Amino acid sequence: MSRWWFASMVVGTGLAWSVLAWAPTRAEDQPPPAPAERGDAGESAEKRIEKAIQKFESRADQELDESRKQLDQMRDEWRDLNGLQFDLEISMAELQAEIAVKKAQIRDTEGGGPASGSEPSSAAEQERQRTRVIDLCRELRRVKENLQSMVQQKKDETEQQVLRLRNLRAQLRQLESESEQNKPQATAPSKD
DSSP states (O other): OHHHHHHHHHHHHHHHHHHHHHHHHHHHTSOOOOHHHHTOSSSOHHHHHHHHHHHHHHHHHHHHHHHHHHHHHHHHHHHHHHHHHHHHHHHHHHHHHHHHHHHHHHHHHHTTOTTOSSSOOHHHHHHHHHHHHHHHHHHHHHHHHHHHHHHHHHHHHHHHHHHHHHHHHHHHHHHHHHHHHHHHHHHSOOOO
């Protein structure tokens, strides 16, 4: 008996879901309301066109605002990523210097160098610190050179953008002056 009860529940649930899934598609099949039903029977075509243009312009303004917000967010993200990249470069340089020091310690220990005794001497410790400082300086110098190269590249790109911006501004001014020159000609009555 429990099988029949379970089977009837499955079939009933399936029917309920099919009705729920079918109802929205049925509503989509209905034709759009006639103009008289929409309430714009008394409106002229000119007013409808004006409303459509206003709606379009409003939407364009909203998209412009949204684009500017997204650009601001991207600028902030770009700054954060540049800072993170800078921090990562420094961390990598420090780790590479530490690795170089450890390799030197291993070579000294295996080769019977100054650190081969059971007790590390203060001279050996000073040598390790000196080696660490030298390696760290070398790695940070490499990072500095890379960053200087990146900064120079950004400066060059910025100079190119400024040049393009100046050219665009000059084009705009030229078009504005041509527009101003054409205005008196278009408004002046002909003497023919």
